[in-house]
Structures are given as C-alpha cells and as structure tokens.
Amino acid sequence: MIVVITGLIILACVALGFFILVQNPKGGGLSGTFGSMSSQVMGVKQSGDIMEKGTWVLISAIGILCIASVMFMEKPQSADGGNGKSVQQKSAPAKKK
Numbered sequence: 691m692i693v694v695i696t697g698l699i700i701l702a703c704v705a706l707g708f709f710i711l712v713q714n715p716k717g718g719g720l721s722g723t724f725g726s727m728s729s730q731v732m733g734v735k736q737s738g739d740i741m742e743k744g745t746w747v748l749i750s751a752i753g754i755l756c757i758a759s760v761m762f763m764e765k766p767q768s769a770d771g772g773n774g775k776s777v778q779q780k781s782a783p784a785k786k787k
Contacts, residue, residue, distance in 0.1 A: 695759045699752060706748040713741050 691762045692759060695755055695762065699755045699759070702748050702752045702755065706745065706752065709741055709745045709748060713738075713745075
C-alpha cells in the first residue's frame with residue numbers, strides 16, 4: 691500500500707509543478723499563452739481561478755497522502771527480539787536463591 695501512496699504523491703508533485711510553471715506571476719499565465727483561444731473557451735479570469743484552485747487541491751492532496759502514508763509504514767522491530775525485556779534485563783546474571 692505504501693508503494694501506491696508514494697506513486698500518488700509523486701504524480702501529484704509532478705502535476706503541481708505543471709500548475710505552478712503554467713501560472714504567470716503577473717496574471718498572464720495560461721490565458722496569455724494561448725491568446726484568444728483561451729478567452730473564447732474558458733475566459734481570461736476563469737483560467738487563473740482554475741489554476742489557483744488546482745494548486746490548492748494538489749497541495750492539500752500531497753499533505754493528506756503524506757500523513758496517510760505514515761499509517762501504512764512498518765513498525766521497527768525492537769532490539770530484544772520482541773519479548774519485552776530490555777537489554778539490561780537480558781544481560782544481568784540470574785540471582786541465586
């Protein structure tokens with residue numbers, strides 16, 4: 691399961707990088723790249739809204755997937771072999787009665 695979650699995190703990171711690179715910090719972004727075509731299809735203002743919402747959704751998804759991946763990690767084995775005794779208790783000599 692951890693492999694699937696890791697794959698989803700990587701996919702979301704790549705998509706987030708695309709959303710960030712397509713945006714223009716001065717407001718042109720996707721609408722400026724495609725010229726009049728984007729204004730006919732989506733509108734200039736709406737393309738910026740879609741990019742911003744997509745960025746926030748992907749950031750949230752990455753955060754949730756990272757937190758969820760912790761639940762599926764294997765717990766490390768203890769050094770005492772799992773019987774509950776500490777190293778000091780194992781190495782201490784047995785008391786004579």
